[in-house]
Amino acid sequence: MDCLQLERANSSNYSNLGPTLVNMNKVVTSPFARGSLDALPLFIPAIPFAFVFGVVVANAGIPGWLGWSSSPIIFGGAIQVTLFTLLGEGASVAAAVSAALIVGARHLFYSLTLAPRFQDQPGWFRWVGSYVLIDQVFVLSQIKPIEEPQTFRRYFLAAGFTFWTLWMMFTALGVILGPAIPASWGVEFAAPVLFISLMMAASNRKDKLAAAALAMGIALAFSHLPHRTGILLAVAISVTVMLVARRWSS
Amino acid sequence: MIAAAIILTGIGTYAMRAFFIFALARYTFPPLMLRALEYVAPTVMAALVISMMTNTRGELTASWAEALGLVAAAVVAKFTGNHIFALLAGMGTFWVIRWII
Structure with a gap:
């Protein structure tokens, strides 16, 4: 029964994608809009994280603008937080950088998993797409298996840069405002809640x-x-x- | 020094994201490998959830409120496929149980 339901849910996902994404002349929703809309709810748990980031930067005694510059340069929440936590604790640059990169090493798995999908893509997209290959964008690309290369590319870029724009804005706010959300609310718990929801969506x-x-x-x-x-x-x-x-x- | 650390980490992170996309751009993936890659998304998400629920000494930091919140989110995600609903169910359960206990 369970299995049947999953199979059905799976096949209905595919048929949903058909009219919306492939037959774009007939339907209003473009892959750009879809990618953005799919990324938006996934950003909600990143909001408290952006404020945690602001606190970590302040505690490390790093100027706000310099800490924030890691958002466009690194674009990876856990990696940025690890780097500044360790620098704040007085770790050497080599130690902090290598620890941050080990925390982010799962991105190698994402790169490997998406490599076949990037084979039929133009070169520029390999460069740009790699830059926005974060946890959430990776899972979205796995939950919605889009066959058509151009549609895949547009969906991927829209999801990636929607998330990117919001992360730039909210980490800036986080650096300026610091601990704007009281820790006692426990809003950080939204992150594992989202990831378990994504896990279920990816486990079709x-x-x-x-x-x-x-x-x-x-x-x-x-x-x-x-x-x-x-x-x-x-x-x-x-x-x-x-x-x-x-x-x-x- | 701080700027150097940020730039080095940025280069390293980008390199990890781009590595296989460029290295295997012309590689013919054997079917077995493609099958293996299907499991990456669910297992990474699962492992991330656990890493967020444990401290650096490897001890679980989740109480009943967190555990039931995660179960509620998983169930709602499975039956609705909607992340907002799952988020509301997970956070709602978590807050209610924490308030009761």
Whole structure:
């Protein structure tokens, strides 16, 4: 029953995409608009995070404008926060930069996963698309598998740069206002809530859901490892286990 | 020094995002690898949730409020496929349980 419902939900997703995204002459919604609209709700949990970022920059004793410059230069919330937290604690540049990059190492998985989709794209899009390849944009591209290259490109860029524009604005506000949202509200919890919602959307098959559950267990077992390296191990191990299991069952 | 750290991290982050997109631009992906890549999105999201719910010593920081909030969000996401509804359900459950306890 569960499986059937998932299958049906999955196929209805595909048929929804058809008229909206492929047959653009007949429908008002363009892939640009769709990408922007899909990115908007995903930005909500990033708002408290932007204010946390502002506090971290202030605590590190870094001028606001310099801290904010990391938003366009790095464009990665967790990476930016890690970098300034460690610099604020007096870590060396080499130590802070390498820790921040290890925290962001999951982007290598995104790059690998999207590499086949970027093969039929023009060169400029490889350069520009890579710049906005963040967690949320990656998952959106996986939840909505768009076949047509131009539609994919427009959707991807719209989602990416909608998120980018909002992140620039809200990290600026975060740097200026600092702790504008009382910590006691617990709004930071919106981030894991969104990610579990994205996890469910990305798990449109029973085996993908099993992979996600397995990854949770492995991530928990390795959660004591520094710089979130447990995430990398959880992905690598659970993907391997799922492949072996699929081989066995077929 | 701070500026150098920001620029180096920016270059490194961009390089990680672009690496395979450029390195494998002409590579023919074997079917087994394409199948493996289908699991990346769900497993990364799952691992991210856990990393946000644990501290640096590897201890769970989630109480009942967080745990049930995540369950509520997962259930609503599965049946509605709407992230706003999932967010409302997750945060609502979290706030209500925290207020009760």
